[in-house]
Every structure is written in C-alpha cells, then in structure tokens.
Amino acid sequence: MTLHLFLLLAAGLFAIGVYGALSQQSIVMIMMGIELMIGGVIVAAAAFWSFLAPAAASGQVIVVAAVVAMAVEMAMGFAVTTAIFRARRVDTTDLAEDLKG
Amino acid sequence: MVDAAPWWAVVTAPVLLAAFALCAIGYDAVLAAREAARPIRMTTPARPLLEVPRLLVSQPRRLPAPDALLWRTGVITVPVAAVLSTAVIPFGHVVVADLPVGVVWFNAMEVLTWAGLWMAGWGPNAVFSLVGGYRYVAQGLAYELPLMFALMTPAIRAQSLRVGDIAAAQSQVWFAVWMPVAFVVYLAGVLAFSFLGPFSYPVGQDIAGGLLGEASGVDRLLLSAGRWLLLAAGSAMAVPLFLGGGAGPVLPAWTWSAIKTLAVLALLVWVRRRLPVIRADRYVELAWVVLIPLTVLQALVPALVVLGGGR
Amino acid sequence: MEMAVFWVLAVPALAGGVLVFRCGSMARATFALLSSLICVGGEVVLLGLPYLGVVIILMMVMEMVVMAVFMIAYMMNPAGLTPMSMVHNKRGSAVISVAVFVALAAGIFLVPWPRRAGSPPPDTTFQVGVSLMGGQMLTMITLGFVLLATMVGATVLATRRGRYDRFGDDLDRRPAHDPAGGGVGR
Numbered sequence: 001m002t003l004h005l006f007l008l009l010a011a012g013l014f015a016i017g018v019y020g021a022l023s024q025q026s027i028v029m030i031m032m033g034i035e036l037m038i039g040g041v042i043v044a045a046a047a048f049w050s051f052l053a054p055a056a057a058s059g060q061v062i063v064v065a066a067v068v069a070m071a072v073e074m075a076m077g078f079a080v081t082t083a084i085f086r087a088r089r090v091d092t093t094d095l096a097e098d099l100k101g
Numbered sequence: 102m103v104d105a106a107p108w109w110a111v112v113t114a115p116v117l118l119a120a121f122a123l124c125a126i127g128y129d130a131v132l133a134a135r136e137a138a139r140p141i142r143m144t145t146p147a148r149p150l151l152e153v154p155r156l157l158v159s160q161p162r163r164l165p166a167p168d169a170l171l172w173r174t175g176v177i178t179v180p181v182a183a184v185l186s187t188a189v190i191p192f193g194h195v196v197v198a199d200l201p202v203g204v205v206w207f208n209a210m211e212v213l214t215w216a217g218l219w220m221a222g223w224g225p226n227a228v229f230s231l232v233g234g235y236r237y238v239a240q241g242l243a244y245e246l247p248l249m250f251a252l253m254t255p256a257i258r259a260q261s262l263r264v265g266d267i268a269a270a271q272s273q274v275w276f277a278v279w280m281p282v283a284f285v286v287y288l289a290g291v292l293a294f295s296f297l298g299p300f301s302y303p304v305g306q307d308i309a310g311g312l313l314g315e316a317s318g319v320d321r322l323l324l325s326a327g328r329w330l331l332l333a334a335g336s337a338m339a340v341p342l343f344l345g346g347g348a349g350p351v352l353p354a355w356t357w358s359a360i361k362t363l364a365v366l367a368l369l370v371w372v373r374r375r376l377p378v379i380r381a382d383r384y385v386e387l388a389w390v391v392l393i394p395l396t397v398l399q400a401l402v403p404a405l406v407v408l409g410g411g412r
Numbered sequence: 413m414e415m416a417v418f419w420v421l422a423v424p425a426l427a428g429g430v431l432v433f434r435c436g437s438m439a440r441a442t443f444a445l446l447s448s449l450i451c452v453g454g455e456v457v458l459l460g461l462p463y464l465g466v467v468i469i470l471m472m473v474m475e476m477v478v479m480a481v482f483m484i485a486y487m488m489n490p491a492g493l494t495p496m497s498m499v500h501n502k503r504g505s506a507v508i509s510v511a512v513f514v515a516l517a518a519g520i521f522l523v524p525w526p527r528r529a530g531s532p533p534p535d536t537t538f539q540v541g542v543s544l545m546g547g548q549m550l551t552m553i554t555l556g557f558v559l560l561a562t563m564v565g566a567t568v569l570a571t572r573r574g575r576y577d578r579f580g581d582d583l584d585r586r587p588a589h590d591p592a593g594g595g596v597g598r
Contacts (some may be wrong), residue, residue, distance in 0.1 A: 007520040009422045009455065013448070015431040015513035023505035024433065030550045032445050035475075038427050039452045042468065044458050050459040055530025057543030061551055063456070063464050064540065067471065068555045072562045074475055078482050079566035086572060091486040094500060171439055202537060204463045209470035215477045216446060223439050223480075238477055245474070262463070382592045389531065390596050 006047035014040030025092040027084075031077040038070045110197050115184045117192065121333035122326070123401055125311035125366045126150070132374050153322060161309040161318035164226050172224020176320045178217030179327030183334045186210035189264050190337045193355030196265060203264035204256050207338055208249065211294050214331065215241050218296075218303065218312060221324060225315035233311025236381055237303040239291060244300070248290030250396035254283040255342045258403035264338075268346025277343040282399040284343045286392055291335030291369060295328045298373025336365040417458055425451035438490040439482040446476035463537035 013036050018032025042063055049059025085091050127146030134145050189196065189203035200206050215238060222234020255260050258280075259270035267276075277284040293300040296312075304311045316324050338348060340361040347354030428448030435441040449472040457465030484490040487498075500507075533539045544552045578588040 003525060004520055005418065005422075006455070007460070008517060009425065011513055011516035011520065012426050013429055013452070015509045016426070018512050019505050019509035020433045022508060023499045023502050025500050026487060028438075028479070028486055029433070029441070029498065032432050032441065032479070035445060036428070036432065038447065039425075039429075039449050040434060043452055043455055046456045046459045046461055046464070049461070050532070051528060053462070053529050054527060054532035058537045058548065060461060060464060060536065060540040061543055061548045062566075063461070064544065065551065065555065067468060068559065069465075071471070072558060074479065075562050075566040076569075077594065078478075079569035081482065081486060082570040092498070168437065168439060171443060174443070200462065201535065202466050205463060205466045205470065209466050209473070212470050212473045214474050215441070219477050219480060220439075220443065235481065238481060241474075241477075386596055 003047055003051040006051070007044055010040040010044035010047065012040070013037070013043065025094055027077065027081045027091055027093060030093065031073065034073055034077075035070060038066055038073070042066045110195060114187050114192075114197050118184060118187050118330055118333050118337070121337065121362060121366060122329040123150075124363060125336075125370050126329055127330055128367055129370050129374070132371065134203040138372065152325075156318055156322040159318050161320070162315065164315065167226045168224045169397075171220040172320070175217045175220025175222075175224060176316070176323045176327075179214050179221070180323055180330050182210045182213040182217060183327055183330035185213075186331075186334045187337060189340055190334070191265050191268060191346060192337070192358045193353065195355075197307060199263060199265050202262045204252050204262045204267070204342075207264075208252055211331070212241075212245070214294055214327075214378035218329075221316065221320075222303075222312050226317045229311055230310040230315045232308050233303045233305075233314065236305070236308075236311065237296060239381040240296070240300060240302055240384065242382060243294035243388040244290050245386050245395045247286045247392040248293070250393065250400050251283040251287040251290060252342070254280050254396070254400045255405055257400060258407065261406060264341050265346075268341035268348070272348065275343060275345045280343065280399060280403065283396050285341075286396055286399075287339060287343065288365070288369060288372075291339070292373060295335065297328060297332060297369075299376040299379045300384075302378055305378060332369060333362075333366065336369060337362045341364045414458065418455070421451040421454040421458065424448070425455070430516060438487045439480055440481050442476055442480040445479075449476070460532055461536050463540065502588075 015031045017036030017038075017040060019032050020036060022033075024030050024033060045059060045062040045066060049056070049063070053059055081091060084096055088096075090096050126149050130146050130149050131141055134141050139145075177245045186207050188198045189200050189206050191199070218237045219234040221255075222230045222232075222237070223228075254269050255270075255276045258276065259267040261267060261270075270276075289300075292298050296303050308314065313321060313324060337358075340358055344361045344365070347358045349357035349360075352360075425448045428444045428446075428451065431444035432441045432448070443563055450469050453465045453468035453472065455465075456468055459465075575583060578590060579585045580589070
C-alpha cells in the first residue's frame with residue numbers, strides 16, 4: 001500500500017472518465033464521465049492527505065469540496081438537460097452545438 | 102461501556118434480527134386476525150410463515166427480456182442492507198462493530214435499499230413493478246432528509262457518531278423525552294424505509310402490488326423478508342438512539358435491549374395497521390414544508406444545550 | 413491485509429468505470445458507476461477517513477438512483493434491448509484518455525513526493541469537523557452558498573411553471589393551481 005498505487009488508481013479513474021466525457025453524445029452519459037473524474041480526484045486527495053500530510057485538515061476539506069462539486073454537477077447537469085429537452089426534445093450534445101465557433 | 106462482541110456475534114446478530122422480525126410478523130398476524138374477527142389461536146402468529154415453503158417451491162414467473170442481473174442484485178441487496186445495518190447497533194453491552202461513524206453507517210445501509218428496490222422494480226421488465234420502484238424513490242426523497250436530521254439530533258447531544266456513546270449519553274434522561282420530534286420523525290422514517298403501513302405506496306393495491314407484483318418464489322420471499330428485517334433493524338436502532346440503550350433497573354442489559362426493541366416493534370406494527378396509505382406527492386410536501394423545519398429546530402435544541410456547557 | 417483490501421476495491425472500481433461506457437443498458441451503466449464509486453468510498457475508508465468514506469457511499473447511492481431515473485427518462489434506449497452506439501470521436505477520445513493516463517502516471521513516478529509530515533489525529537472525523545467549523549469556515553460558507561445557488565438555479569432551469577402559473581395573473585388565486593396537489597394544501 002503506497003502512495004503510488006492509490007495515485008495510479010486515481011489516474012485510472014480519471015482517464016476512464018475523460019474518455020467517457022469526450023466520447024459520449026448523451027448529456028447524461030457525459031455527466032457519468034465527469035463523476036468518474038471527480039471520483040479519481042477524491043481518491044487522490046484522500047491519498048495525499050493520508051500519505052503526505054495527515055496532520056493537516058485541509059486535505060480532508062478538499063475531499064469535501066470534491067464531493068460538493070459532484071453534487072452540484074449532478075443537479076445542474078440534470079437541470080440543463082431538462083431545460084434543453086423541454087425546449088427542443090434534444091438530449092445529445094451534437095444537436096445542441098449552436099454556439100460552436 | 103460497549104464492548105466488541107466475540108467473533109460468533111457475526112452469526113448471532115442476523116439470527117437475532119430475524120427473530121425480532123418474526124415476532125413483528127407474528128404480532129401483525131394476530132392483529133390481522135382480530136381485525137377480521139377470526140378466532141386467535143396459538144397457531145395464528147405462525148400463519149404467515151406458511152408462505153415460506155410455498156414461495157420456496159413455487160415455480161418462478163418470468164416476463165420477456167428481464168434484466169436478471171440487476172433484478173437479483175436488487176432483491177438480495179434489501180435483506181443484506183438490513184443485516185449490515187445491525188452491525189453498529191449495540192445489544193445490551195455488546196456490538197458487532199463499534200464503528201466511530203456508526204450513525205452514518207446505519208444511514209448509508211438504509212439508503213442502499215433505494216438502489217436495491219429500484220433495481221428490484223426495474224428488473225422484471227414490467228410497468229407496475231417499475232412504477233413501484235419509482236414510487237419508492239419518490240418516497241425516499243421525502244422521508245430521507247427529515248430522517249437524517251432525526252438521526253443527527255442524538256449524535257449532536259452525545260457529541261459522537263458512535264452508537265455506544267449515544268446510548269451512554271442518556272444515563273439521566275432518555276433522548277426520546279426531550280427530543281420527541283426527532284423520535285417521531287425517526288419512527289416514521291423506519292416505517293418509510295421498510296415501506297410498511299402508511300408508506301406502503303410502492304407496493305400499493307392500485308398498481309397491482311407494484312414492487313412485489315412481479316416478484317415470485319424466492320425473490321418475493323427475500324423482498325418480503327427484507328422489509329420486515331428493515332423494520333426490525335430500525336426498531337433496534339431506536340433503542341440506543343432514543344431509549345437509553347440497554348440501561349434499566351434489575352434486569353441485565355441485554356434483556357432491556359430486547360424489551361425496548363420489542364416495544365418499539367409492537368408500536369410500529371400497531372401503527373402500520375391503523376394509518377391509511379399516504380401518496381408520495383402528498384407526503385413530500387408535508388416532509389419538506391413541515392418536517393424539515395421542525396427537525397432542524399429540534400436539532401438546534403441539543404446544539405444549544407451542548408454550547409451552553411450542559412455536557 | 414490492507415494491500416488485499418486495496419486490490420479488492422481498486423479492481424472493481426476500475427472495472428465498474430470501464431463498464432459504464434461498455435454497457436448497452438443505461439440502468440446497468442448507472443449501477444456500474446455506482447459500484448465503482450462505492451469502491452472509491454471504500455478506498456477513502458481504507459485511507460483512514462471513515463466518515464468521509466461512508467458519506468461518499470451514502471451520497472453516491474442516492475445520487476445514482478436519481479441518475480437512473482433521469483437516464484431512463486432521457487435516453488432513447490434505456491434497457492439496451494436494441495444495441496445502438498451513442499458515441500462520437502471514439503478514437504480521438506481513447507487517444508486523449510490514454511495520453512492523460514500516461515502523463516499522470518509519469519508524474520506520479522517522477523515527482524519526488526515529500527516525506528510524510530505529522531501523524532493522523534486519533535479522530536479524523538473530529539479533525540475535519542473542527543477544521544470546517546474553524547479554520548476553513550470560509551470554505552464551508554462558500555460551499556453552502558454554492559449549494560444554495562445550485563438548488564435555486566437548478567429548480568428555475570428545470571421547472572416550466574412560475575408563480576403566475578400557480579397563483580394567476582394577480583397572484584391572488586388560492587389554493588394554487590398545481591398539476592398535483594401537495595400534502596399541506598397550499
């Protein structure tokens with residue numbers, strides 16, 4: 001059990017999440033990718049706290065912040081999906097690219 | 102105060118939980134017989150158990166294209182979550198695992214039933230079954246937040262999330278006495294997460310049994326057993342949280358734990374037969390507009406007591 | 413022992429993550445993500461943060477059940493009975509994903525991590541509580557306002573009806589005209 005192993009797990013979760021967030025068309029599936037990425041961040045933050053600075057509480061606060069970020073991302077994601085679906089019956093990003101430059 | 106149990110408690114705790122659940126089922130059968138004006142005999146409490154062999158040998162029913170994996174997982178999750186939640190509940194002076202975050206553990210295990218029941222509703226590929234699953238989730242969104250505040254209130258007073266510490270903090274007066282709102286909301290939450298009585302909306306008659314409608318054979322047995330196990334686990338948890346744990350005169354601690362648990366169970370089973378089913382859309386407004394402010398105020402009381410140095 | 417627990421949680425965490433984007437059934441994808449995040453919570457407990465770990469498990473179960481509801485509501489093929497592909501730029505995403513992993517892994521092994529400073533407190537729950545209610549109070553307040561803003565913003569975005577729909581043009585219709593009546597008769 002070393003810091004490296006935990007960080008590799010975090011990196012793996014983050015990379016899978018990046019793949020999902022980039023490759024999926026459905027907004028809900030993209031959110032699942034983002035959830036996985038934040039899951040990786042949580043593991044990394046907890047590992048840094050445990051292996052590098054367990055006396056500092058700030059490490060735990062970062063985990064709390066990441067969990068809050070997850071909740072906010074979920075709520076706003078569903079709200080946006082609901083709003084855009086209500087307006088145009090669309091739930092994929094490819095059909096909602098009006099602002100694409 | 103509370104000691105770690107020997108290793109064989111891992112086996113006895115589920116057996117004990119099942120025994121409490123059987124007592125509740127028996128009492129429920131007696132009440133049902135009395136309501137129907139049937140004669141109450143020695144065998145009346147055991148009548149519901151005749152279902153067990155019938156369900157074990159009956160031919161399971163299947164619809165086209167069920168999601169067998171999620172269905173089985175969900176059905177198994179419900180009783181397993183009930184058993185896991187008892188790990189932190191002290192019985193007398195012993196507890197299987199005296200976790201420092203016992204209250205949160207109990208809450209997490211109880212929330213696992215959301216996933217379990219939704220999957221059990223999704224699995225059979227039937228409309229009414231899925232509607233039942235959705236109803237449970239809608240009901241869950243209503244009961245969960247008041248229940249969380251109610252769980253938090255004794256923990257604030259005891260200044261600990263360890264269930265043993267919470268029981269020990271009631272050496273003078275039970276928390277049920279001066280936290281009545283939290284106690285009542287907690288008991289309502291117990292009925293809600295075991296979807297019994299007024300909260301049996303997910304298995305309502307209007308949707309042909311809902312969650313239980315398509316479940317047959319062992320699946321039905323596990324789901325039905327799961328809800329009574331959840332009821333028993335919730336009642337057992339009420340004892341250390343609000344009723345002083347195993348404290349009591351003369352008799353040893355474990356008898357007091359058993360007596361109090363059975364009393365809470367009897368009360369809940371009686372209430373279950375007394376109150377009508379409440380729709381989730383009605384309960385959600387009551388829960389969010391009335392119960393959440395009330396439980397927040399209730400949680401404020403022990404917080405002020407602790408701040409005022411009433412340690 | 414701890415090593416074994418690490419692997420028992422790490423493998424399903426990664427496998428669940430992969431399954432999320434391999435499952436045809438949206439319900440299964442959601443619960444694959446749930447199993448992955450429950451394992452993340454387990455790893456956090458293993459790292460000596462029981463409170464945060466169990467809270468993560470609790471929250472993720474609730475979140476994923478709600479997510480399943482939305483998945484079923486919005487996806488075209490929720491049960492995966494007719495296989496279809498809902499992806500774009502699969503190869504590019506895979507390349508970027510692998511590159512991200514390689515870069516992170518390189519960083520993990522190349523950075524000279526400092527030695528462990530200090531030792532964990534006897535009660536980590538107490539540590540985070542005191543910190544959030546003391547030194548990190550500003551963080552806590554900010555998080556609280558972010559959550560409040562999210563609640564208001566998400567409700568405004570998601571709802572179609574405003575107060576004029578409920579109470580009429582002069583805001584004097586009582587009780588409100590709602591598609592579903594509430595329990596306290598407002």
